[in-house]
Amino acid sequence: MKIATFNINGIKARINALPEWLDEAQPDVVVLQEIKSVDDAFPREIFEDRGYNVETHGQKSFNGVAILSKLPLEDVRRGLPGDDSDEQARWIEATVVGKTAVRICGLYLPNGNPVELDDAGQPVEGGKFAYKLAWMDRLHARAAELLELEEPALMAGDYNIIPQEEDCKRPKGWWGDALYRPESLAAFRRVLNLGYTDAFRMRNQAPEQYSFWDYQAGAWNKNDGIRIDHFLLTPDCADLLLDCQIDAHVRGRDKPSDHVPVWVELDA
């Protein structure tokens, strides 16, 4: 089973690039982030015509996630539990049954910039960085629950986290940003420490492997990127991992997203 994650930065803007990549990569399941569309405006026919079932969790203008799957999507849930007042569409999950059932979660973790701290060094309540950390607390709680399921599970998406120095071309330039600073990395490691595996680093130790390049300043041409799109696997799911790759070449095409697809192949 080939499962991909792709932050498309707007479904309307990627109306050609996304089907082109789907047709060549032929993933069985895709989790999408930043569809920037309400559910009713999502062009589901484009994907249904290619044999995908479509489940969206959208909102107007910003955020928005979706799952496309050639296999039926069972027990679909929308929204990350833990805060009923959170109206941002950043989480969707469903079960897909191939040789075995896999619980698949698609996520768009808050960016967190600008980092606002009070005089005591604590995130300012109501600020974007505080929202990021609170969201990661909820992610930790859901991640712990997934470990208790009787099926392999994974959480894939745009984490807006640079896990380590080697996941970034200019670590000194990024240090202190909400994507790469102590509080963010500690929250990410806290999820990993539950027993999750970063699928890409399980299969690939090469340097300069990125999944995002800014549109500005010729970042793609300089390979000035960061690796922030991740697959975290439960131990049962990691046992099924066959491969994990980044389709970086997609970034060089016409009208690209600033992110590229990342995918895993599971023996599932």
Place this chain on the structure above:
DNA sequence: ATGGCGGCGTTACGCCGA
């Protein structure tokens, strides 16, 4: 090098992202 690009909503720029 915290904004040089691009998407969105709206229709001239402001907000947002990373």
